[in-house]
Amino acid sequence: MHSKQEHKLKVFWLQGLTCNGNAHSFLNLDYLGELLEKTEFLQHPLLPSKYALSEMAECKTGCDVLIFEGAYDPSLKRAGVFVDKILRHYAKNAKYIIAVGTCASFGGIFKATSPQTNSGILFNEAEKNGPLQEYNAKIINLSGCPVHPEWLGFTLNMIIDRRKIVLDEEHRPQELYSSLVHHGCTRNEYFEWKVDANHFGEKEGCLFYKQGCRAPMTHGSCNTILWNGVNSKTRSGTPCFGCTESDFPRTNLFETKTNMSIPADAPVGVPKRAYLTVTGIAKTFHIKRLEEPLIDYKNNT
Amino acid sequence: MARTTKEERKNGIISAALELFSENGFYITTIPDIAKKVGMSVGNFYNYFSSKDILAKELIMYISEYLGKNIRAINESDISTQEKIEKIVSMYFDTAKERPEMIEYFLRVYLSNREVFKDGCEGMICVSPFITEMMIFFEKGVASGELHDQDFFSAFGLFMGYLGGMVFLYGEKILPEPLDDYKQSISENIYNALKTRT
């Protein structure tokens, strides 16, 4: 029997076409120190590692978990070796392959630059036809631009503890992606009563009607597992851009797509007829409390 | 069977009230008038509707549901937006001919006596099934590329205002031709006004 101390989880963090955002996001993890006690990075783009990337690129060793960051680009080389070759070598024997970020999961931003060739490792946007099909069963997608550090922390800890990670159809852990970003948003009361935010820079109002907020259509736990432990996009008045979904990045990101003033998309799973009925009725009521500033600094200072 | 009878009697009150309200107006029509027309006592009437205002609201909801149900069937059929317009126009005019009290009530009572409906029937509350279906119709039309994108109420006003105006002229017996004769040209006018501009 090996104790956990004796056998640390061997992790190789490999990068495709990336901005490094996931690697940096991971460094924000509150319990990074504890996690690093239980893992050994054979190679990480920022953290001290057992091997140099050039050594890993020789493809002579193996890892328990292969983390892939960035879009898959068949022409890309790392340390002078095709990433495709490195990826396939380590994928073969790894117990798990984690695609961190939306680029690795679906293609994301860096698919947009070369849509003909680039993709995620398992998915190409919503289509499941990426290059690592044969390892389908062990791929976990942690989409998000970037990945939330706690999403990755959770996943690695589940693997270390040998617990089963329940995935959704897009291979994302249900624990992290079953609810919508809308869930836990501090503006929910405004959504309920259909009070729009008329412009940016106010804590009042919902960003769904005019500012393009995708939170009711986006899977993720941004408003329950807060970013940097303190906040989220929507709480700070920025619309959700739907960065965990396979169609990220969309266009006209700060505008709500409407047809004859009616939102083109209803919240996930809500029939448009039901949504419009509730909306129309809710809009009828004018809730004075929700139409006024919450705090009046000007007249009380 | 008693329950069915009660339902039928309620529908009887609705039909009678619609006719009286649309012929004589909301304020002139009294509860005894309605009770008399359905052949029940005033006391019994109150078992169905506790006041004239509540009856008025129930009526508009009844009409809204009736129109909404018909438009929903059109929305859910697999036809072009232009054909949907024809069907909506046709349905509306047929209603105006066969059950003129419904359209009359909408135009002469609901839209003309807003004070009656201000409490509990404001905005979309009582007309939600109808407006929702019109929203679905317009949204689908724009999403499919057949209609041009604009403000909902600009489009809604154009469509329903036009139909309401024609039914008014028909009710006043000003139209020289039968209402059916206008279906096609009006449908075309509406479609031309709303269609995608190239």
Next chain:
Amino acid sequence: MITKTILEQIEGEASLYFDMKGNIVDFVTIAFPHFRGMEKMLEGKNAMDALVITPRVCGICGHSHLLASVRAIEDAYKNSDSVVEITNKAAKVREITLVLEIIQNHLKWIYLVLVPHLRELSESEELLNTPLKGAYGASFATKILAIFAGQWPHSSYMVPGGITSDFTYVDLTKAKSHLQKLTEYFEAETLGASVEEFLSFESCKDFAPLESDFAKIEQLLIDLEMHKKGHAKDTFLSIGIHEFSHAAKVKGTKLFKVASKYVETQDAYAPDEKSYAKNALYKNQFYETGPLARCMAKEFKLIKNMHRRFKDSAYTRVMARIYETAYLLGFCKKLLDEINISEASCRETIPLKNISGTGEGVVEAPRGPLIHRVQIKEGIIKSYEIITPTQYNIASATKENPSPAQQAMLHCSQADAKFIFRTFDVCSVCTTH
């Protein structure tokens, strides 16, 4: 004989082609092999989308890209006869979050780049490898940043007219408390002195009583003679307009006026490999950018004193980055104290679809001036150009007119040269946007 070395852990990688004379570097060319095409991707998009796309150029300085982007769009408003005036509050918060991004960058650089490579080069065990110190400090800085910006990395909280966040005194109090803790952490773990005391130092002699990571770093640099190596061109450039910096061109110690319009790019000289980086020059000349350049333009006594003695050596460059971290912590506190919460976060602007014109946004990013240039027609991006600080520092040019990094690596061993290369704090992803 030319030998190729691939350098990692520089926010990506770069290929260095060393031309050696014996054991001494005679010349180096630099190639950045990865291409991502961010500028092209923006063409035809709604200009507001740039606020979401451009931060994704870089995982470590995306916030600087956001500010450059919003400034470029606001400049296009101005050039389209619709001046956008933001409130003091919005201006200060934009500055605070930018400064915090610079702080997190520097903390990571000290503990994830400088310390390990200094240990390796000196073979000294005295300086402990403590990467988590950098990560922990940096995550503290980004926590404060996120109180205003929602998250880090990849926030899009700056919009034309101001900022999206409407924070409260509760948020502000939390931000101040975190900043206090971060400052104390940096004082205890890195400096071994209070920020106030450290900033009052006027010469290297004042470091004598310190026993800290900083003191060990300083001593190792001297032991390695880094005060005599790594000299670049002794010309510096700071262009971004900020409260914490001073825009100037510096030659030796003389300051000159500067205007961003003179910044141009040219193809890199990389005969051995296709490079996707372009060189950035000011009036056709190379300048060093980043903390040392900013400290010289701001005429900080301690750094000027170091410069007088050691010129723009690798030592001075490293010291300037640590000094700037201390300076910015103090500066950030000042800014937080100055915020008037009752001012508007964002002012209304006319819709972007009414805007046609060009705009430029210039920002001092962690590594120096970051320029975004945009051409907008009726709210749609016609063209977008990004010029990043690493394009000045790590340009690859000919032997006759080398870039700052090329110059700095000359006439020393290959091991020294690689270390010196890293003293510029290279950002590969930004360079190959």
